[in-house]
Amino acid sequence: DVKVTQSSRYLVKRTGEKVFLECVQDMDHENMFWYRQDPGLGLRLIYFSYDVKMKEKGDIPEGYSVSREKKERFSLILESASTNQTSMYLCANSQQGRWETQYFGPGTRLLVL
Amino acid sequence: GIQVEQSPPDLILQEGANSTLRCNFSDSVNNLQWFHQNPWGQLINLFYIPSGTKQNGRLSATTVATERYSLLYISSSQTTDSGVYFCAVDTGTYKYIFGTGTRLKVLA
DSSP states (O other), X not given: OOOEEEXXXXXXXXXXXXXXXXXXXXXXXXXXXXXXXXXXTEEEEEEEEXXXXXXXXXXXXXXXXEEEEETTEEEEEESSOOGXXXXXXXXXXXXXXXXXXXXXXXXXXXXXX | OOOEEEEOSEEEEETTOOEEEEEEESSOOSEEEEEEEOTTSOEEEEEEOSSEEEXXXXXXXXXXXXXXXXXXXXXXXXXXXXXXXXXXXEOSSSOEEEOOOEEEEEEO
């Protein structure tokens, strides 16, 4: 059974804290993605990575950075959390060249106070 | 950039009813996917359907690429169909653009 896991289901942080969200997949897929989901806005792409140490900005990268040191692991970093980063964060992955099927993790609900 | 609109935004059905969800997109697309997000937040891929028609059990989908829309049909709905349905399109940039979703509630 394929698996995409995210480090936390729920997270509460304070404004200004550095926040790490981690995604791990056991599918040996090359492509990994971070989205945020907000009511009325659907899912919006923050960053994606098509290989180890490679990253590309999505539609809303401001305030975020990412790290991909190993193929199976893709981290999203909030350098200094702000209240407008309160959201649901979803990680996904897909095979290289197989953009048609993305597999999603269970999501992390982040609350920044 | 490309716009993706879904309708209706909300839908309430009695168990056993049929429904049609619509996804309109403003430009040509290479790929189109339908997803279901269950009440616990998990997103599951339903169909990859850039064109044509596909069926999987009680669900089927049709994309008419030339007219820039896709339809998701749910027949004999069950309470487990509740959740949010998203369509997402890729214009060849390898970045999927998601619609805002249709929230479906099926009543027992």
